[in-house]
Amino acid sequence: MTNQTKYPFQDTSLELDSRVKDLVSRLTEDEKIESMLQYQPAVERLGVAAYKHGTEAAHGLAWLGEATSFPQPVGLACTWDTDLMKEIGSVIGDEARVFYKRNPAVNGLTLWAPTVDMERDPRWGRNEEAYGEDPELTGELSTALVKGIQGDHPKYYKAVATLKHFLANNNEVDRGSGSSSIDPRNMREYYLKAFEKPFKEGGAQSMMTAYNSINGTPALLHPYVNEVVKGEWGMDGFVVSDAGDVMGIKNDHKYYDSHTPGTVESVKAGIDSITDDADLSKQALREGLEQGILAWEDIDHALFNTFRVRFRLGEFDPEEGNPYASIGEEAMMTDKAKALSLRAAREQVVLLKNENGTLPLDKTKAGKVAVIGTLGGTVYRDWYAGTMPYSVSPLEAIRSKVGSDKVLFQDGNDRITLTSVANGKAVGLAEGENSPLIASGEADTFTVTDWGFGSYTLQSERNGKYVTTDEEKVTASANEVYGWFVKEVFHLLPQPDGSVGLTTWNGKTVTAPNGGNDAFAVSEELKSFGRAETFQKDVVVNGVEEAVAAAKEAETAIVFVGNNPLVNGKEEIDRPSLDLAESQQRLVEAVYAANPNTIVVIVGSYPFTSNWVQENIPAVLYTSHAGQELGNALADVLYADYAPAGRLNMTWVQSADQLTDIKDYDIIQSGRTYQYFEGNVLYPFGHGLTYAAFKYSNLELTPAQAGTEDDITVTVDITNTGTIASDEVVQLYVRAGKSRVKRPLKTLKGFRRLHIEAGATVNVSFKLPVQELAFWDVTQDRYVVESGTYAIMVGKSSSDIQLVADLTIEGETIPARNLSVSTRAENYDAYLSVDLDESKEGGTAIRALGEQGWVLYKDADLGSETTELEARVSSEQEGAVVEVRLGAPDGTLAGRTELAQGGAQQWSSVKAELKGATGVQDVYILLSAGVRLSHFQIR
Numbered sequence: 001m002t003n004q005t006k007y008p009f010q011d012t013s014l015e016l017d018s019r020v021k022d023l024v025s026r027l028t029e030d031e032k033i034e035s036m037l038q039y040q041p042a043v044e045r046l047g048v049a050a051y052k053h054g055t056e057a058a059h060g061l062a063w064l065g066e067a068t069s070f071p072q073p074v075g076l077a078c079t080w081d082t083d084l085m086k087e088i089g090s091v092i093g094d095e096a097r098v099f100y101k102r103n104p105a106v107n108g109l110t111l112w113a114p115t116v117d118m119e120r121d122p123r124w125g126r127n128e129e130a131y132g133e134d135p136e137l138t139g140e141l142s143t144a145l146v147k148g149i150q151g152d153h154p155k156y157y158k159a160v161a162t163l164k165h166f167l168a169n170n171n172e173v174d175r176g177s178g179s180s181s182i183d184p185r186n187m188r189e190y191y192l193k194a195f196e197k198p199f200k201e202g203g204a205q206s207m208m209t210a211y212n213s214i215n216g217t218p219a220l221l222h223p224y225v226n227e228v229v230k231g232e233w234g235m236d237g238f239v240v241s242d243a244g245d246v247m248g249i250k251n252d253h254k255y256y257d258s259h260t261p262g263t264v265e266s267v268k269a270g271i272d273s274i275t276d277d278a279d280l281s282k283q284a285l286r287e288g289l290e291q292g293i294l295a296w297e298d299i300d301h302a303l304f305n306t307f308r309v310r311f312r313l314g315e316f317d318p319e320e321g322n323p324y325a326s327i328g329e330e331a332m333m334t335d336k337a338k339a340l341s342l343r344a345a346r347e348q349v350v351l352l353k354n355e356n357g358t359l360p361l362d363k364t365k366a367g368k369v370a371v372i373g374t375l376g377g378t379v380y381r382d383w384y385a386g387t388m389p390y391s392v393s394p395l396e397a398i399r400s401k402v403g404s405d406k407v408l409f410q411d412g413n414d415r416i417t418l419t420s421v422a423n424g425k426a427v428g429l430a431e432g433e434n435s436p437l438i439a440s441g442e443a444d445t446f447t448v449t450d451w452g453f454g455s456y457t458l459q460s461e462r463n464g465k466y467v468t469t470d471e472e473k474v475t476a477s478a479n480e481v482y483g484w485f486v487k488e489v490f491h492l493l494p495q496p497d498g499s500v501g502l503t504t505w506n507g508k509t510v511t512a513p514n515g516g517n518d519a520f521a522v523s524e525e526l527k528s529f530g531r532a533e534t535f536q537k538d539v540v541v542n543g544v545e546e547a548v549a550a551a552k553e554a555e556t557a558i559v560f561v562g563n564n565p566l567v568n569g570k571e572e573i574d575r576p577s578l579d580l581a582e583s584q585q586r587l588v589e590a591v592y593a594a595n596p597n598t599i600v601v602i603v604g605s606y607p608f609t610s611n612w613v614q615e616n617i618p619a620v621l622y623t624s625h626a627g628q629e630l631g632n633a634l635a636d637v638l639y640a641d642y643a644p645a646g647r648l649n650m651t652w653v654q655s656a657d658q659l660t661d662i663k664d665y666d667i668i669q670s671g672r673t674y675q676y677f678e679g680n681v682l683y684p685f686g687h688g689l690t691y692a693a694f695k696y697s698n699l700e701l702t703p704a705q706a707g708t709e710d711d712i713t714v715t716v717d718i719t720n721t722g723t724i725a726s727d728e729v730v731q732l733y734v735r736a737g738k739s740r741v742k743r744p745l746k747t748l749k750g751f752r753r754l755h756i757e758a759g760a761t762v763n764v765s766f767k768l769p770v771q772e773l774a775f776w777d778v779t780q781d782r783y784v785v786e787s788g789t790y791a792i793m794v795g796k797s798s799s800d801i802q803l804v805a806d807l808t809i810e811g812e813t814i815p816a817r818n819l820s821v822s823t824r825a826e827n828y829d830a831y832l833s834v835d836l837d838e839s840k841e842g843g844t845a846i847r848a849l850g851e852q853g854w855v856l857y858k859d860a861d862l863g864s865e866t867t868e869l870e871a872r873v874s875s876e877q878e879g880a881v882v883e884v885r886l887g888a889p890d891g892t893l894a895g896r897t898e899l900a901q902g903g904a905q906q907w908s909s910v911k912a913e914l915k916g917a918t919g920v921q922d923v924y925i926l927l928s929a930g931v932r933l934s935h936f937q938i939r
Helices: 016-026 029-034 073-079 082-102 135-150 184-200 224-232 245-251 259-268 278-291 296-312 335-347 394-402 543-553 582-594 611-616 627-638
Strands: 110-112 160-166 206-209 238-240 350-354 369-372 407-410 414-420 427-429 437-439 446-452 455-460 466-469 474-478 491-494 500-503 509-511 521-523 534-541 556-562 598-603 619-623 681-683 694-702 705-707 711-720 726-736 747-756 761-769 775-777 782-784 788-797 800-810 830-832 834-838 844-848 852-861 868-875 881-886 892-898 908-913 920-928 931-938
Touching: 016 296, 029 278, 029 296, 073 082, 073 135, 073 335, 082 110, 082 135, 082 335, 135 160, 135 184, 135 747, 160 184, 160 224, 184 224, 184 775, 206 224, 224 238, 238 296, 245 259, 245 278, 259 278, 259 296, 278 296, 335 627, 369 394, 369 543, 369 582, 394 407, 394 556, 394 627, 407 543, 414 427, 437 474, 446 582, 455 474, 455 491, 543 556, 543 582, 556 582, 582 598, 582 611, 598 627, 611 681, 619 627, 694 788, 694 800, 711 726, 711 747, 711 788, 726 761, 747 761, 834 852, 844 852, 844 920, 868 881, 868 892, 881 908, 881 931, 920 931
Parallel strands: 110 160, 160 206, 206 238, 369 407, 369 556, 556 598, 598 619, 705 800
Antiparallel strands: 350 619, 414 446, 414 534, 427 437, 446 455, 455 466, 466 474, 491 500, 500 509, 500 534, 509 521, 694 711, 711 761, 726 747, 726 788, 775 782, 788 800, 830 852, 834 844, 844 931, 852 920, 868 908, 868 931, 881 892, 881 920, 892 908
């Protein structure tokens, strides 16, 4: 130990793990309990500072003050650019260091990003936060962001990335109490795949568990946290629970009757840091220790994981040895970061349609342009966005590009007045700081923005503020539409007499005052309106008529449509529809009728079913809410200063009717995502046009025949045959030939975004490990590469394949299934009317839904003398049965047994005599409603 250190944990010459163990061993029991929480307190006697785990950083630092903002993750994913993602991660890490230096006790360096959840359903309210529907794209982009955030120093991390939310979190409805039903193939080939790469290749040092259950087990108790993440993948950082989720084991999942067992089990299952009610959490930990169901070794193990990360951040070492410790204010919102924000905003723009070369526009020759739509004049931020240092709207950028005198702007919104039916007085603003609305007789004009599906925002023309509520009165006092509860959203409800009712974001009635000076109040009453709660709405200015007039005056009309990221879809709120708001649809149609030279820009957090727009409008662009440089990026694309090359990260379907239930997590059987969907789509995964033309040629595979341990080199030439330089995104897909199981139509296995000058040819090379062709074989509980021919496809999108070559693989042939050994019921090949639930004996069970459900086990070798089924079951109803049938669900009945009524977790072993169960057969097991089957044998 050196003279400068008092304790071994302060000695930098010692091995890291020894230092961490020494520190943890010196904490008192109370200090250990306190340190299990998100806010770890200072331990002054040891020189340990206070520390907070968790700073939101989805696309820039959030909620700490001004910071560089980048496009939403759904937009970043459309860049298909790993180099860009790493640079963005580095900027986020730099700025996290600046905030940390300002206040290290509050602004921690463990950042809650990226969101790695698979977006197999576009209706998810949080689609803006993640990277799309494909695990390869998500895994690569997430890995790059993690590397940028954490840095490349061999000893120290710049900051630490927390992957979220593990696992299968893709719906908001019932997210805290619901369960995602996922069989082993979906789990291994899809949901786990996205998380694997940022851990194994990116070295992510933290992970957050999800609110939902997985097959009946709350995610933060699921064995995969320890078995897969910390075990198979070797993650040596720490795992954090989502906010309020440990208490949610009791409150939401009703999994235990008290907080103590859930808290204890979460720690044992791998939760190292608890983000929850501090007092309840500490009490539960202490009770667990007192009851002997939690050991101090469990606490020490968790603290070792969290403190080890703090050591790797350099907190306990001299600053001069840590290259990241010197990062200061000079690294905050730099010119380089600003340029990177613009680059990201440009790269994520997707050209969806460009008929007859409508785009780009010529700023030197074009006449007047009409910019139309609220989204054309505003830059919105989502819930996890930071405070932008500045923002440039499309309107501002277009004016800068072509001159203000050439730009007309209309937001397309109506201006209205409201008059209380109760007393005949107009709604206006009272004097005062909070600007309460009163029936004053002095009418205020309100700009009404219709976001669709019954959601409106109202903005006072008098003071420019949004109408909002504090749950007691209604005021025009909000600077923006923003908040966990979006209280600037109102609902205008037409009444039979032509008036409108007004309700708040959460359905409370806005009540007119009896006199003229009282503020409008909100009432808990949710019944139909009486005359005292209705208003006469008079349209002072018709927004569509103004937009049409502007379009007629202009040579080109650019209509901006899309969503407000805080309205109709966000955390806790799934989208009511995939359609554009009806008011936006009417606006586009009216403008197009007035001026056929119309361009539509969709500014959105997710895909839309914009079928009419695609069929009729000559040019269509998509951008996410892209942050501070949104306007400049779009103007550059519109006016030929940048050639767009973004690609969609999700399939845009034609209708929500093409989707199964939002809680259906089986992408294989239900035909979800581009991998399995066989219907017609609006825009395919990977779609995106360019201003240049590209030719693909000379696809070669080396070798063209391989074994399972080989790597294949895939090379292809890309030539820019156009007249301008542009990026191109080359996409590599594979499709298996004949297989034992249903395989994807195609699966992304590589991509490359590259810049190619006009007339130039670039040779692109991919390394394709043959193991990437494997599927999860449920008969053997492992990945298997089957022998056969695989199609190697290179193209511009998942549906625009340019070249195909065949690859012959000498792999395995899956043998007939052996059901004579104990077989987990979840390892089925197909099913009907069942889902997956928990067996508290251990593992996952099948649960029958409806009157009856069945599961299939294909190609089972039953031998010549199979006589008996033995199964582990539970039954919640009297008269329930288990049947074995051969060949089909209504095929030959081989055996049947009746079950005694018990409970969901009252397990027993049952047997059934089998007849005629010989040879290789497709075996169907049929279950009555309420029956659970965990495992079985046929022998």
